[in-house]
Amino acid sequence: MKTLNSSLHPVILFQTIISLLVEFIFIFPTANRQFKTLNLFNISLSIVLLIALVLAILSKRLHFLSWSNTVVIIIFPAFNLFLIPIFFRTMNGFLKLGIFSELVFILSLFLINIPLFKLELDTLETPVIRFLFIFVFYTAARYSPLYYPTYLPKILNQFLDTYFWFSIFMLFSWVLIFNAWSNTWKFNIKVLPNNNYQxxxxxxxxxxxxxxxxxxxxxxxxxxxxxxxxxxxxxxxxxxxxxxxxxxxxxxxxxxxxxxxxxxxxxxxxxxxxxxxxxxxxxxxxxxxxxxxxxxxxxxxxxxxxxxxxxxxxxxxxxxxxxxxxxxxxxxxxxxxxxxxxxxxxxxxxxxxxxxxxxxxxxxxxxxxxxxxxxxxxxxxxxxxxxxxxxxxxxxxxx
Structure with a gap:
């Protein structure tokens, strides 16, 4: 297990940099015209993540900045829950890719946070920090601008519009998160008959x-x-x-x-x-x-x-x-x-x-x-x- 003083894994550094570049190149130029109600939260996450990333890179030499690694780990998955939907909405608005775009979008959402969950999540060791992580992640999930296209057959579009698939994504995420913390995840507690159950x-x-x-x-x-x-x-x-x-x-x-x-x-x-x-x-x-x-x-x-x-x-x-x-x-x-x-x-x-x-x-x-x-x-x-x-x-x- 890495410690909180360790630097971020190179894969996570690279992934975070690429995600921020996508945000500033593709999302910011259209931010004033699209998704106005989401701009403040999305831009705020982007700025906080950018500052934390810069400090995390500097922390390799300035160890007193090592806390910034934790900030990146907490913010990055939540940031992705905004970046991915808005990016695919923007691209699909131009290219009208239909079902292909939707499939790639869902697959991207499932896969993008796996490296961080596998490589960095175990560095969040205290219960308070772990609770903060799940709070930020769930809040972003709850208000994520989930993408649903208008270029699909009506029945398929309505099914995707129910977001049922997103609830499966959240279950999938909780399993990965708690497995990373070496928790024996079980959604059910084994209850044996006893006198306390009437x-x-x-x-x-x-x-x-x-x-x-x-x-x-x-x-x-x-x-x-x-x-x-x-x-x-x-x-x-x-x-x-x-x-x-x-x-x-x-x-x-x-x-x-x-x-x-x-x-x-x-x-x-x-x-x-x-x-x-x-x-x-x-x-x-x-x-x-x-x-x-x-x-x-x-x-x-x-x-x-x-x-x-x-x-x-x-x-x-x-x-x-x-x-x-x-x-x-x-x-x-x-x-x-x-x-x-x-x-x-x-x-x-x-x-x-x-x-x-x-x-x-x-x-x-x-x-x-x-x-x-x-x-x-x-x-x-x-x-x-x-x-x-x-x-x-x-x-x-x-x-």
Missing amino acids: IWAVIILVFYMIWFSFFDQFINLGTSWSEIFGSWSYPISQLHFSWYNLMYALFTGILEESFRWANLQILLPYFQNKFLPILGPILISAFFFGIYHYTLSYTLNLNSILYVIDAFVMGLVLAGIYLYTGKLYITILFHAAIDLVGFNLGSLVNYNLGLLDYPQQLVLIILINMIFFIFLFTGKRRKGIAINVSKLIKKSNLT
Whole structure:
């Protein structure tokens, strides 16, 4: 294993220089005319990476600058998640390469970060730096200007537009990242039958996930308390199911729940001998889940604040479900089910139609989720969570 004082591998130096040249030659000249909402983030990453690269080169002689190597390692994969899509959008706008361009784009995205993951990622040794890396990488992935061309057959274009393939890319990336850190990556914790797993608790859990997937979306249509909690006054057939919505719901479920898995893999071992060893990581994970959902509103008012709190508490529930069941796919399916019902509602959604206005709906959802989280985090359920966390930590090299 290299140390943080080591210089960057020549392959990474060369790759970073080439990427920056592509950015300044092909992207900057069109930056004022295209992708205006992405310019600030893209250009900021470019400038930070350029400065860090120069300092990293100088650090071969000036060892006090060795920290710049870490900055390059953290920024470069995130930078690529902007460079690759914008570059292919720009080139395809001129050349109209269609399916060939799309295939090369996806392949490039999968391959470009592999050298850094294999050659440099193990130099990020502290949990704080590793958490910073996955935070920056996920943030760039979440806001990456994913490229989808207009020169493909409609069905193929719609499939690519769901970004389901990108969720597979993120799973692929997490595997490489945690393998580089010598972590025994497993998306599921092996759960053996024991007294801490109660059949009735599992039944309640399954019922809650099914019921809440509909309640979370139908609450705005209820004109009475009975309709709010389950006596919905219109047929489920009005949900207008589509494969596009299913794929997009799976994309959001996999993207967000795999990040939750990733940050818990780092936070739980780090907190094992600290205050709130289990609840602390869950709270931090839920905090980021809430903050990321604030960016969906871009406003600061009562509704957006309640929406962030709603997402935060939902993050507590999802983390609790994962740690209790030990199965990441369960939280992915739960998350995807909530989104799928919402996507399929379409024109039925009217937040001013029912008994409760939008802020009241959010407060009720927050209270119900909070009650369910407390249920998960008490009694034998808490002991079951503690057992699963100990298994996860034993398999980890991230302490």
